[in-house]
Amino acid sequence: MARKRKIVKMKPAQKKAVAEKPWKLKLKTLEIHGGGSEKDTDLRPGLYRATAFPLGSFERAKKLFAGEERGFIYTRINNPSVDKLERRLAALEGAEAALATSSGMSAITLLSLHFAAPGGHIVSSNRLYGGVFHLFRENLPKLGIAVKLVENPFDLKLWEKAIRPNTKLFYIETPSNPAIDVFDVEALARLAHLHNIPLIVDSTLATPALLQPLNLGADVVVHSLSKYMGDGEVIGGAILGGQKLIDDLRLVWFRDTGPCISPDNAVVLCYHIESLFGRMAEHCRNTLLVAKYLARHPKIKKVYYPSVGIKSRLNKKLMPKGFGGLMAFEVKGGTRSAKTILENLKLFWHAPNIGEARSLVIHPATTTHGQLTQKERARAGIPDGMIRLSIGREHPQDLIYDLSQALSKI
Ligand code: PLP
Numbered sequence: 202m203a204r205k206r207k208i209v210k211m212k213p214a215q216k217k218a219v220a221e222k223p224w225k226l227k228l229k230t231l232e233i234h235g236g237g238s239e240k241d242t243d244l245r246p247g248l249y250r251a252t253a254f255p256l257g258s259f260e261r262a263k264k265l266f267a268g269e270e271r272g273f274i275y276t277r278i279n280n281p282s283v284d285k286l287e288r289r290l291a292a293l294e295g296a297e298a299a300l301a302t303s304s305g306m307s308a309i310t311l312l313s314l315h316f317a318a319p320g321g322h323i324v325s326s327n328r329l330y331g332g333v334f335h336l337f338r339e340n341l342p343k344l345g346i347a348v349k350l351v352e353n354p355f356d357l358k359l360w361e362k363a364i365r366p367n368t369k370l371f372y373i374e375t376p377s378n379p380a381i382d383v384f385d386v387e388a389l390a391r392l393a394h395l396h397n398i399p400l401i402v403d404s405t406l407a408t409p410a411l412l413q414p415l416n417l418g419a420d421v422v423v424h425s426l427s428k429y430m431g432d433g434e435v436i437g438g439a440i441l442g443g444q445k446l447i448d449d450l451r452l453v454w455f456r457d458t459g460p461c462i463s464p465d466n467a468v469v470l471c472y473h474i475e476s477l478f479g480r481m482a483e484h485c486r487n488t489l490l491v492a493k494y495l496a497r498h499p500k501i502k503k504v505y506y507p508s509v510g511i512k513s514r515l516n517k518k519l520m521p522k523g524f525g526g527l528m529a530f531e532v533k534g535g536t537r538s539a540k541t542i543l544e545n546l547k548l549f550w551h552a553p554n555i556g557e558a559r560s561l562v563i564h565p566a567t568t569t570h571g572q573l574t575q576k577e578r579a580r581a582g583i584p585d586g587m588i589r590l591s592i593g594r595e596h597p598q599d600l601i602y603d604l605s606q607a608l609s610k611i
Pocket residue numbers: 304305306307330332333374378403405406424425426427436437438555
């Protein structure tokens with residue numbers, strides 16, 4: 202017999218409170234509605250392919266250029282399509298504001314210049330995408346910015362020891378590329394703030410579907426939008442943080458150096474972001490299955506995925522929603538074996554990207570992290586036999602079959 206449902210009646214005062222409390226949209230909804238929707242004009246994010254915008258009166262032009270009034274000036278500085286992307290990203294990260302850039306690298310360069318030029322000092326994890334490692338080790342010092350790469354970035358005491366009077370920022374990538382290290386953003390932010398230093402987090406591999414570093418105490422989030430956000434279609438980057446920081450960046454280094462994103466790419470990104478959460482869930486599910494398979498394989502020395510190994514419980518606490526679609530493994534037999542596997546994979550594309558529908562493979566030591574010396578790679582946990590996989594959204598059994606047949610060739 203069906204049970205009678207008890208109807209709980211709300212008192213008038215309760216009803217009023219519910220009606221008055223503003224409803225907060227869930228993150229899943231913000232991937233589609235984040236940043237506001239122009240209900241009366243564009244159902245989809247509109248493309249404003251224009252170089253410049255009418256300034257209006259003499260006085261308004263003066264105010265716009267001085268940053269005293271908000272408005273569109275020139276696409277190198279701002280643009281309505283780019284603004285839509287920025288507002289959506291800010292909504293997803295829980296940030297006051299965002300600045301979209303031409304690439305992840307330009308976003309990181311801008312932040313370095315803004316915070317540390319000239320004569321400043323950066324303390325950074327050494328577990329970084331190779332391009333960022335090279336920027337920090339080679340090029341920022343040429344501009345008068347010193348960088349200390351912490352060689353065991355899990356040890357907070359080493360971060361504290363690295364601080365100098367001119368330290369301007371702490372920098373981490375979590376999870377990191379390619380070793381998928383997961384860092385405790387809260388603990389690092391606490392330490393940074395004790396010394397009045399801002400913490401910048403590269404959250405490219407997590408995306409806001411899996412982690413919101415600003416809610417954990419980080420001061421700034423930086424993204425390469427060229428990965429999951431754009432589903433492999435476009436290059437882009439973003440900086441997220443307080444309104445003042447974003448305004449300052451936009452009006453100084455960004456305006457003067459010109460690394461803007463095109464309105465076309467901004468619109469493409471808005472479309473792809475609408476499916477981000479669903480795609481990330483699929484990447485997480487597939488990667489977990491592939492990692493489990495590889496962890497049991499006799500020819501594999503080590504699997505790099507946060508759910509595997511002694512840190513798995515801690516990692517789950519730090520990233521309870523999942524770890525995304527990037528993983529790596531070290532094969533027995535070093536570079537030779539890695540080469541054989543890479544050349545025998547049939548379904549995986551050999552390509553230098555992360556976060557696409559199709560699965561991708563690369564050998565970090567000779568490509569993405571080839572600018573590091575052998576010693577630097579060893580200290581950053583990148584052995585010669587490491588292969589990085591960006592797990593896509595194919596059926597996981599097909600991916601596992603492909604890996605097993607390639608592994609059988611060594
Ligand atoms: N951050 C991470 C974690 C990356 O993996 C990359 C590129 O692979 C970048 C930043 C740089 O981004 P972009 O290629 O968009 O310049």
